[in-house]
Amino acid sequence: MGARESQVVIWLSSAKGVFFVVCSAAGYALAMRAVSTRDDHRQPLFEVAARGLVPGAGHCWYHYPLALLLVGTMLVVRTHLVDASEPRPLMVLFMLPIMVSALVGGLGPGLLATATAAVGIKLLVLHPLYSMRFADLRDLMQWLLLIVNGVVAGMLSEFMRSALRKGESHRKLLSGIIGGTSDAVYVKDLQGRYLLVNQATAAFLDMPADQILGRTDEQLFSAPSAARMRQQDQLVMRAGRTQTSEEHLTLPDGRQALFLSTKGPLLDSAGHATGIFGISRDVTERKLAEERIEHLAHFDVLTGLPNRVQLDESARQAILKAQCEGRKLAVMFLDLDRFKDINDSLGHSIGDALLVRLARRLRLTLRAEDSVARLGGDEFIFLLHGDDVEALPRVAQKILDTVLEPFAVEQHELSVSASIGVAVYPQDGKDLETLVRCADSAMYRAKQNGRNGYCFFTSDLEAEAVRRMQIVGALRHALENRELSVHYQPQVDAHDGRIIGAEALLRWQHPTLGAVSPAEFIPAAEDSGLMLSIGEWVLRQAVRQMRTWLDQGMAPFMMAVNLSTTQFRHPDLPQLVSNILAQEQLEPQYLELELTEGTAMHDPLAAIAVMDKLHELGVRMAIDDFGIAYSSLSYLKKFKIYKLKIDQSFVRDISTDPDDRAIVAAIINLARSLGLHTIAEGVEHPAQLEYLREQGCDEIQGFYYSRPLTAGQFEAYVSERRLCAA
Numbered sequence: 001m002g003a004r005e006s007q008v009v010i011w012l013s014s015a016k017g018v019f020f021v022v023c024s025a026a027g028y029a030l031a032m033r034a035v036s037t038r039d040d041h042r043q044p045l046f047e048v049a050a051r052g053l054v055p056g057a058g059h060c061w062y063h064y065p066l067a068l069l070l071v072g073t074m075l076v077v078r079t080h081l082v083d084a085s086e087p088r089p090l091m092v093l094f095m096l097p098i099m100v101s102a103l104v105g106g107l108g109p110g111l112l113a114t115a116t117a118a119v120g121i122k123l124l125v126l127h128p129l130y131s132m133r134f135a136d137l138r139d140l141m142q143w144l145l146l147i148v149n150g151v152v153a154g155m156l157s158e159f160m161r162s163a164l165r166k167g168e169s170h171r172k173l174l175s176g177i178i179g180g181t182s183d184a185v186y187v188k189d190l191q192g193r194y195l196l197v198n199q200a201t202a203a204f205l206d207m208p209a210d211q212i213l214g215r216t217d218e219q220l221f222s223a224p225s226a227a228r229m230r231q232q233d234q235l236v237m238r239a240g241r242t243q244t245s246e247e248h249l250t251l252p253d254g255r256q257a258l259f260l261s262t263k264g265p266l267l268d269s270a271g272h273a274t275g276i277f278g279i280s281r282d283v284t285e286r287k288l289a290e291e292r293i294e295h296l297a298h299f300d301v302l303t304g305l306p307n308r309v310q311l312d313e314s315a316r317q318a319i320l321k322a323q324c325e326g327r328k329l330a331v332m333f334l335d336l337d338r339f340k341d342i343n344d345s346l347g348h349s350i351g352d353a354l355l356v357r358l359a360r361r362l363r364l365t366l367r368a369e370d371s372v373a374r375l376g377g378d379e380f381i382f383l384l385h386g387d388d389v390e391a392l393p394r395v396a397q398k399i400l401d402t403v404l405e406p407f408a409v410e411q412h413e414l415s416v417s418a419s420i421g422v423a424v425y426p427q428d429g430k431d432l433e434t435l436v437r438c439a440d441s442a443m444y445r446a447k448q449n450g451r452n453g454y455c456f457f458t459s460d461l462e463a464e465a466v467r468r469m470q471i472v473g474a475l476r477h478a479l480e481n482r483e484l485s486v487h488y489q490p491q492v493d494a495h496d497g498r499i500i501g502a503e504a505l506l507r508w509q510h511p512t513l514g515a516v517s518p519a520e521f522i523p524a525a526e527d528s529g530l531m532l533s534i535g536e537w538v539l540r541q542a543v544r545q546m547r548t549w550l551d552q553g554m555a556p557f558m559m560a561v562n563l564s565t566t567q568f569r570h571p572d573l574p575q576l577v578s579n580i581l582a583q584e585q586l587e588p589q590y591l592e593l594e595l596t597e598g599t600a601m602h603d604p605l606a607a608i609a610v611m612d613k614l615h616e617l618g619v620r621m622a623i624d625d626f627g628i629a630y631s632s633l634s635y636l637k638k639f640k641i642y643k644l645k646i647d648q649s650f651v652r653d654i655s656t657d658p659d660d661r662a663i664v665a666a667i668i669n670l671a672r673s674l675g676l677h678t679i680a681e682g683v684e685h686p687a688q689l690e691y692l693r694e695q696g697c698d699e700i701q702g703f704y705y706s707r708p709l710t711a712g713q714f715e716a717y718v719s720e721r722r723l724c725a726a
């Protein structure tokens with residue numbers, strides 16, 4: 001090699017060294033910049049590097065011998081195989097084992113490789129040429145740079161490895177969440193092909209996840225479902241932001257499902273859409289539950305008919321429509337007659353079954369535009385559209401006839417009747433509340449008229465309804481306010497005028513309402529459920545009074561107490577009577593219980609059973625108001641009764657009305673033939689008494705002898721009569 005050529009080689013070698021230094025410096029600068037920014041995911045290089053020196057922090061022991069092996073191999077190659085005439089030591093070659101060691105093993109092996117290379121180069125590569133000294137400053141520079149390179153490479157590698165590890169753990173965490181959620185998570189490209197799906201998506205589609213990838217909705221779902229999804233995707237892409245919507249889909253197994261889907265565009269770093277991501281939750285069950293709750297809020301659970309809430313809504317609309325069209329609207333209030341008896345005697349399940357069947361019938365009776373709702377219990381409201389008020393009686397009668405047809409419930413054939421009240425918009429009221437109130441008053445009147453009928457609202461009913469409400473409200477406190485008392489009306493032997501009994505009659509003196517007749521408040525007490533407690537109180541008072549009178553030495557007689565329908569039908573009645581007699585220490589033979597003919601005949605078999613029990617107690621029974629209801633003689637024979645009480649409506653005109661005379665005579669004869677006693681009530685005149693005596697009536701009760709008296713007055717009356725008799 002000539003001198004000029006040697007100069008060129010030395011120049012090139014120097015240039016290579018300078019280039020190595022410049023490139024390394026630029027590389028460090030860039031690398032340090034890349035890792036120096038501290039944010040949530042990055043950590044300072046030295047912090048990471050320090051951890052890289054700690055054994056066991058994700059390192060393998062064999063990376064260290066590997067580093068030694070790699071550097072050793074390079075030393076051998078450099079010492080023996082590279083051309084010895086090479087003037088420069090080619091230290092850059094050692095970067096290869098250093099880099100490999102750092103990349104594979106991280107900081108520790110990287111440092112080991114760097115140190116080994118530095119020592120090896122100094123001792124084995126530079127030594128033969130320049131002894132132990134660095135004769136050439138450029139060699140020293142390269143040697144130092146090699147060391148710095150090695151250290152930095154190790155640190156950078158450690159940083160990369162740490163970042164990778166962290167990224168991997170994030171990825172695992174994310175895929176754990178995505179894989180573990182029951183929501184379908186997916187990513188589609190711009191053509192709608194699935195790029196990523198989680199396990200839930202695969203489960204919904206009943207297909208392995210890898211078979212879904214690359215397919216479109218059109219290939220996975222029914223055409224209508226796919227079209228809906230595609231449309232939704234397009235909306236999201238056009239909007240360019242995340243949107244949530246409901247998607248009705250038919251799944252591959254045929255199930256109709258409702259998904260709540262949140263979808264959004266996937267954007268690249270330049271903000272261009274590259275696809276769409278979505279999270280879809282199956283809300284089918286939740287929606288059904290919501291619908292069920294909504295249904296329960298508006299419809300009666302038992303009958304499925306609209307309830308009060310729904311009725312309010314329908315009525316609001318119906319009234320608005322009627323108002324706009326200048327038309328009428330009828331509200332009918334239907335209440336079953338004595339439905340409570342069915343519940344009490346046969347049990348609530350039978351009562352419920354009857355209501356279900358009744359509801360079905362009522363719905364079928366109506367035109368499509370009309371509706372029926374259940375208010376609760378046995379109360380139903382009809383909304384009937386149209387102007388034809390004249391037709392309403394026919395409709396009401398049709399409904400009544402429908403109710404009358406017997407119901408087959410289990411082994412029972414049940415016959416019920418109903419009472420209907422009718423109110424018409426706009427004349428009777430302009431809102432549902434008023435119309436229902438009017439119809440309720442009219443219905444109450446229908447009941448008073450003998451049930452199984454209908455009645456139209458009239459203004460006088462309103463006053464009655466207000467009065468009834470006042471009475472019921474005040475009656476609730478009558479007992480505790482000591483406003484009730486019991487009066488006693490003597491019952492007299494028709495032949496010798498002896499007092500043979502007293503009828504206990506309830507009286508109510510209210511501070512503002514005044515003296516309210518039992519004929520008015522007892523039906524109200526029955527309807528409002530207050531009669532049981534009031535009736536029990538009367539029974540106890542009468543029994544206690546009888547005990548007192550007997551204790552005072554009064555000649556024994558019968559104490560007659562009225563039983564209301566509710567009391568008589570209550571299953572605990574015999575027990576209650578027995579308890580009261582025992583508690584008040586009165587022998588049962590002094591007590592007579594009166595029940596009306598209507599009560600006894602409504603359910604004769606049940607009445608027989610109750611009468612039998614009362615008879616067993618030793619208590620006497622009498623049929624009150626006899627003659628005004630229809631009595632079956634065959635049942636009358638079976639009733640364990642002692643006497644018939646001839647209703648005062650027959651006694652009133654007995655002296656003038658031949659029909660009444662004939663009826664009274666027939667009742668007395670009937671009783672005699674059945675072995676029963678008779679008592680006539682409402683006797684006011686001697687002529688009435690005369691006729692009754694003639695016919696053989698046994699006992700008399702009426703103003704002719706005495707009005708109902710307080711206990712004190714009764715005592716005085718008894719003493720007076722005894723004195724007269726004496």
Ligand SMILES: Nc1nc2c(ncn2[C@@H]2O[C@H](COP(=O)(O)O[C@H]3[C@@H](O)[C@H](n4cnc5c(=O)[nH]c(N)nc54)O[C@@H]3COP(=O)(O)O)[C@@H](O)[C@H]2O)c(=O)[nH]1
Nearest residue numbers: 505506518519538562563564624681682683684701702703
């Ligand atoms: N379940 C219960 N019913 C009861 C009770 N107390 C009374 N009643 C019933 O209320 C109705 C009205 O009773 P009242 O106003 O007390 O009238 C009674 C008598 O005062 C009346 N009477 C008696 N004699 C005459 C008469 O000569 N003339 C005339 N105009 N009225 C007269 O008759 C009623 C007695 O009726 P009855 O019970 O049928 O014998 C009435 O139906 C009572 O039954 C109670 O505690 N419980």
